[in-house]
Amino acid sequence: MKTPFRLGAYLLGLAVVFGGAFSAGGAIGATRPAPADIGHPAHVNPSQAEQKTEHLPGGLQVSQDGYTLNPELTTVTPGEQAEFRFTVNGPDGRAVTGYETEHDKKLHLIVVSRDATAFQHVHPELSAEGVWSVPLTLPEAGAYRVFADFVPHGGEGLTLGAELYAPGDYTPRPLPAPSRTATVDGYTIRLDGALTPGTVSRLTAEISKNGEPVTDLQPYLEAYGHLVALRVGDLAYLHVHPDGVPGDGVTPAGPGITFYAEVPSRGDYRLFLDFRHKGAVHTAAFTVRAEQPAAAPTATADHGSGHSASNQARS
Template sequence: MNTPARLGAYALGLVVIFGGALGVGNAVGATGPGPAADARTIHAAPSASQAGDHGTHTEPAPGPAATGEPVPGGLQVSQDGYTLLPQATTVEPGEATDFRFGVIGPDGKPVTAYRTEHGKRLHLIVVSRDLGSFQHLHPELTDDGVWSVKLTLPEAGAYRAFADFAPEGGRGLTLGVDLQAPGAQEPEALPATSRTATVDGYTVTLDGDLTPGASSKLTLKVGMDGRPVTDLQPYLGAYGHLVALRAGDLAYLHVHPDGEPGDGTTLSGPQITFYAEVPSRGDYRLFLDFQHEGTVRTADFTVRAGELPAPATTSGPAPAATPSASASHGDHDH
């Protein structure tokens, strides 16, 4: 049997498997809020806010059926007819593993054609459930639709893998699947909220607040030894790449960079500006990848989204909608 046929047969068998043991835990939100068992599956490992007390708190977000809002990215293993299918969901901790997976399209076949978004055809984000471990990887795609990347899960515990991609002819998607590194698990408490992060001698400061239901401007400033870094190098089509994850359910949020290298207006530091829209109050983890002197580094923050905007109260006709900042940065869709 040739490789595409093997993958097709594998996909058929794995679809059956996902319909049973993994279907509940990895397709959260696919059909709206479920019974209590679904909530327990979402939090298979204690959430960061449950594991310890740093004064942080995340409110459970209402389900899409209750709010009419779309399901945030990464909470489902299947969406719009596309399904993320790993060949294995158990990875030995501390060992480099050839992690292989495919994306099955609406026609039941492996997807082999992807648009390039942010410099890559697919971004694989792997985080621990307590959001203490973060990896941003770029797998290689074979002609038969199998993605492969070396993955090391640093410690035993529960993890979530997000595939962020845009199939040719389709819109951008983020699908998620749970991974497990067997062994004794000791989830860490969510790091305390902070406006400053340090990594490898660099200091990154955050300016701006997350406002639920609105586009929020976030400006990150990179410095080293007390001096601003003004010669950042392009990474993934921008001077930085920001991933935002909601504590608790690990909803993956799209964050859009403002400007791009070579556009005549965007400076190469020290400031990098993004626009993010979060759906609910609570705690979020931000991970900024930036490149300087040929090395990519990651600065991480815990931030708390504030109160929901007050509903408009008018007696006359509603005003015309104004495009949000994220809409005006639509060229950066994932």
């Protein structure tokens, strides 16, 4: 039986869990720097530092490449709507006001519970002063991660992450078991394809309703679907790209939506698929395990028969 406990105790547990995760980083694909010469202090120039962090998946850092995510609040009352306001400060220390439009929006805000079960994808409004704001309701007590996915004007795409808390009694939910089928709002979604660490993987979501394939999906964020992939444990945010463009005369409006994703390590991932049909956006969730493919068996030469064949050839 599960017993609810206070969020403070949960956060202490998180510190222990993530501390252990860092110590076991090699097991999940993290790269550890070589220890510095004990007789000399380590010297790392800025270009070396950037090389060490540029390979990290998105969302693990609150600051990257001179840009910093600055929420005005980090604690909200669960179940009550709050105005979530934040800025992205640029290399000059000022709030960024210029953004490129990416997937129909200047910024995508993703909110996920630390147990990777609750998910929201919202789009804040930007003021002339560079302050983003959006009404936000956290469904229940717990720890959450917010991700700001954006492209600053003239720059490269970034995903920055920060913590958000809803105090109160909290019972972490178990991770849903890996499954390639999800149901939501009367729709059934089957996910085909495998996640292979270190390579680009092709995934296709097949959507049906009442046993019939859905062939009239509507565009959502300039595609027939939007997929967010998060690594369970640290919630590393992975960019996933849809295949095709609605209205290009080639991409069908269902039932299949194809995506390309690259995961950095083995383990479990949570995938959240948004799609639009009949004017409403629906979100399906999957737990998918990324594994290395089985190595092909190596043929072993039969030296005895080889010698026999050679002898026969010579004879």
